[in-house]
Amino acid sequence: MNHLDSCRLSQDSEPDSKARLYDQRFARYTTAMRNEMPDRVPIRPFVAEFTGVYAGYTCQDLTHSYENAFDAACQCAAGFDWDAVVANMVYVWTGLAQSIGLKYYAIPGIDIPAETGFQYREPKQEDAFMKADEYDALIEDPTGFLYNVWLPRVADQITPIGQASTTDNNLAMVKTGMAMMQYFNAFGPQVDRLRAECGTVSAIAGILKAPMDILADKLRGYLGLVDDLFERPEKVLAACEALAPHLAHVAKMTGDPSRNVPVTIWMHRGGVPFVSPKIFKEIYWATLKPIIQDLWSEGLQTLFYAEGNWDFHLESFAELPDRSIVYHVDQGDIFKTRDVLGDKFCLSGGVANTLLSMGTPEEIRGRCKEIIDGVAKEGGYIMDASAIVQNDATVDRMRILTEATLEYGVYSRGHSTPPATSGGPKPLPEDAKPGTFLSPPPKGKLQPGECYPWEKKRAEIGEIQGDEAICRKTWQDIDALGNMFIWQLLLSF
Template sequence: MTDMEQLYNERLGRYLTAMRNEKPDKIPIRPFVAEFTARYAGFTCQEVTHDFDKAFEAARKCAADFDWDAVVANMVYVWTGLTQAIGIKYYGTPGIDIPPDIGFQYREPNEENAFMKADEYDELIDDPTAFLYSKWLPRASTDICAIGEPATYRNNLALVKGGMAMLNYFTAFGPQCDALRTESGTVSAIAGIFKAPFDIIGDKLRGYIGLTMDMIEQPEKVLAACEALMPHLYKVALSTADANKQVPIAFWMHRGCMPFVSEGQFDSHYWPTLKPIIEELWRNGHQTLFYAEGDWKHHLHSFTELPDQSIVYHVDKGDIFETHKILGHKFCLSGGIPNMLLSYHPPDDVRTSVRKSLTVSHKTVDTSWMPVRSCKMIHALRT
């Protein structure tokens, strides 16, 4: 076994042990570095967003230069060469729509131009896949024609180029993960893609404002649509998950928490159409990484309904210590070091934050991933 392979195995073992909510030898470091990789490697945001070879190169350079256990193979995930080929209109592409040193942006259409209309729930519920091809894609694309319109050269090209570009992009991830392993002994941190049914309706179909109105005017249709989406979203998550059942499926959580929704709406719509999917994935041996964007403090007790170890919970705006009190006995936690510190404060402030994170955890509970009783860090704090 090479030294690099040995390093990889040590890191993988550490990462898996922590995600089981058990105590590894060290706290694994798994930073979700997106456009940071461009800054470090000397690229613009345009370069890493529009040329995925450069994004991959930047990710590998960071992995080689920092002592990290696991990284995402490409956290600047949206390759705008692909979205451009399809004519996807909801992205602001660096260097084209926005300045080259700004990360790509999602531009939600206004209510009148939502990609799904308020009276189209029955059509979505009847056959979600057909709805996506027939209604959603033509509206979300500048090039793809609506059903019934005369086909165009650009329409045909968009579909062919989009399919080929997706194949090209996804096929490149295997060699990228292999390179991370062999060049720097770094684990590919996640696999697969999942989003909650409720979020899909808000993010990509009705828009947030449209969905909010629908929750008042036709909540039963929203619920039926969420239920109709469930098996499809589950299928995508399962089919894109890690075949070795090691690293978790990434679940990007958007606007299902208060104050975007009321507590009642979370209980009636968001959670009942999410929980069964997570349970089913776990039944099939797959953990899910809850990347809890925003502050989900009002809903943490709902998450305790999930089986032990079935998820890894990532804290964004929430209080990681309060989160740890509620979820720490069941799940591995990650996150919690404020990005503001990392961007605008001196390194000593970062060290203080990391130290506080480790120390408070030590004082409150004895569980995995944060240091506990005999942690070397404690000695350092006394000196």
């Protein structure tokens, strides 16, 4: 690989330069995600609180105002030669978290210092948001359980079912529902701003977590789940199976409609050493793999953000269809990952965050070159830090990572470089079979996207004097908003 000064496309000064810059970056990014060779290694850092370091905002500024967080992301995108960024990586907007009184976040500027990123506070095992004897209720009706049991326990403004409602309860539900709509509706203009002002691609769309990670993160807590895996494993498996179609539905509804950028799964506590290989295979992977296959059958690629070290499970991930995922390396061995997964999937990451906060220029440049030479030679690699970049990283060190990639990451075959082509990967015919990988809930139970089924409402209405199809569509469209609210609260906040 040779350094070509012409790759510094951001220096173009013609009136349509941003549009052409975006097209070039989009082609570069999506070509790599197809596990093919673009003109150079794309750069896609998952910058979170670092955006505040660059733009002059505190962690409190970013979490209390998503407008500040959007602005900081755009300033970073404009100030660095990056191909893609996340529209807002500081995802916990405290306006929403406080409107309903979420108990599990420590908020910058209130619970913790203004310069400290938001913190997740897992309750004590005896105070878990779901009790050990409540698996049957979750399995029977996951959406109902979230509304009736989980929500009043995680939100101090919400009155438990059976108690008299309060003004605070009613206000919290109205304010939080409107806040969520306001927040998510703001992402469209933010994506457009990144494109028009910065020529930068919005890196991801949509959200997913593994069913067992949901149990560990937001329901039973890790210690409670560990007990359950030994004392009632059949209940854990049944709960994961019950959650799976609903989680897949949220991923599809929030994913990129054009199927070009991936849904991201945040992988937490479902692998070795948190659980045994047997539990991983029989519960975690058994209920996650069908979700990934189901998404891919509809053309949705998944970015496996493998937080921690998942090297023990690389052979399992290799079971997935070619190009169905992008695999992000955090603490794992990126060269081992290349050997096992590199022929099948695009890889990203591998530059330790400690280098971006304490490393010397030589160390950062050396690591970038090592990865590019050892992993990216045939394409299918995206430059990124190992983990989400917070406010311990420095601007100078992020510039070194960027400049090293621009220097070492240019592809050349003789005197010509093949042009990158645009568009995310597409499944092969044998994989493009929606409905064959993930079973829906049994008939008679709430389906993904439902809170109050039309059949039940139809029975209450009686005679309909006009077009029933119009009535049904209107009811189902609004009912789906109620479903999306509770599942997004579970997954995104």
